[in-house]
Amino acid sequence: MTHPPLVLRDVEVTLGGDPVLRGVDLTVERGEFVTLLGSNGSGKSTMVRAAVGLVPSTGTVELFGEPLTRFRSWRRVGYVPQRSAASTGVPATVREVVSSGRLSLRPRVGLPRRSDREAVVTALESVGLAHRASSPLVELSGGQQQRVAIARALAGEPELLVMDEPTAGVDAHHTEDLADLLSHLATEGMTVLLVAHELGPMLPLVDRAVVLDQGRVVHDGPVDDHVADVHQQHHGDAHPHTADPDRVRPLPEEGVW
Numbered sequence: 422m423t424h425p426p427l428v429l430r431d432v433e434v435t436l437g438g439d440p441v442l443r444g445v446d447l448t449v450e451r452g453e454f455v456t457l458l459g460s461n462g463s464g465k466s467t468m469v470r471a472a473v474g475l476v477p478s479t480g481t482v483e484l485f486g487e488p489l490t491r492f493r494s495w496r497r498v499g500y501v502p503q504r505s506a507a508s509t510g511v512p513a514t515v516r517e518v519v520s521s522g523r524l525s526l527r528p529r530v531g532l533p534r535r536s537d538r539e540a541v542v543t544a545l546e547s548v549g550l551a552h553r554a555s556s557p558l559v560e561l562s563g564g565q566q567q568r569v570a571i572a573r574a575l576a577g578e579p580e581l582l583v584m585d586e587p588t589a590g591v592d593a594h595h596t597e598d599l600a601d602l603l604s605h606l607a608t609e610g611m612t613v614l615l616v617a618h619e620l621g622p623m624l625p626l627v628d629r630a631v632v633l634d635q636g637r638v639v640h641d642g643p644v645d646d647h648v649a650d651v652h653q654q655h656h657g658d659a660h661p662h663t664a665d666p667d668r669v670r671p672l673p674e675e676g677v678w
């Protein structure tokens with residue numbers, strides 16, 4: 422029996438004395454591409470951090486059928502943190518940072534194997550930064566550093582890729598490239614949980630949208646229904662004279678939320 426890569430049941434997180442997640446349920450099935458949406462402060466980052474054990478939570482978190490507390494197969498999970506967390510000015514080269522994404526795959530401490538080196542090159546090529554492998558990370562722009570964080574997660578060849586706004590600060594051209602790459606990985610069966618504000622070229626990849634509002638899941642379903650809901654709330658409540666509750670509104674062209 423294959424277990425879903427990620428299950429959250431009745432997950433609650435309290436930070437600084439305030440409830441940030443309240444009774445959150447989520448199941449991400451194998452091969453699904455799920456996007457997590459919601460306004461600033463709605464709890465998206467906290468939810469993915471709870472999912473990978475970076476913030477304490479109550480309730481149940483399971484990765485590949487194992488409770489988080491017993492889960493050890495971290496090589497199966499790739500995590501791209503939000504940009505502010507990614508660019509900490511680590512005095513390392515791009516290659517070293519991306520190579521650190523392979524550490525959990527090594528049998529023991531020692532020199533990287535050929536497969537490690539090849540995976541690092543492939544990951545760097547996939548984000549268009551192979552030519553910067555020897556550069557200190559701090560010499561790269563913010564958007565380039567973000568692409569290094571993505572390469573680091575990909576270098577581990579994860580089965581579940583959790584990304585917190587991976588394209589924040591990345592230009593349109595490289596966002597398109599990332600969408601192409603994710604599309605390719607999705608056809609190979611990778612499971613993706615993506616926090617996003619603007620889906621842009623990712624929109625066609627999305628199987629399901631989960632929307633948070635003040636720490637609660639308020640939508641879990643097709644992305645187009647959600648767009649209709651959001652438009653209805655925003656336009657319907659704010660502009661009662663122009664609102665038409667029976668009309669299903671089309672997707673915005675750029676997939677902007």
Ligand SMILES: Nc1ncnc2c1ncn2[C@@H]1O[C@H](COP(=O)(O)OP(=O)(O)OP(=O)(O)O)[C@@H](O)[C@H]1O
Binds near residue numbers: 462468
């Ligand atoms: N370490 C912390 N201590 C106290 N409160 C926190 C902490 N981290 C987050 N919060 C609060 O939790 C709430 C949710 O934050 P979170 O970063 O999860 O939201 P988000 O939906 O990811 O927002 P954004 O779209 O701005 O990235 C916010 O009110 C935030 O102030």
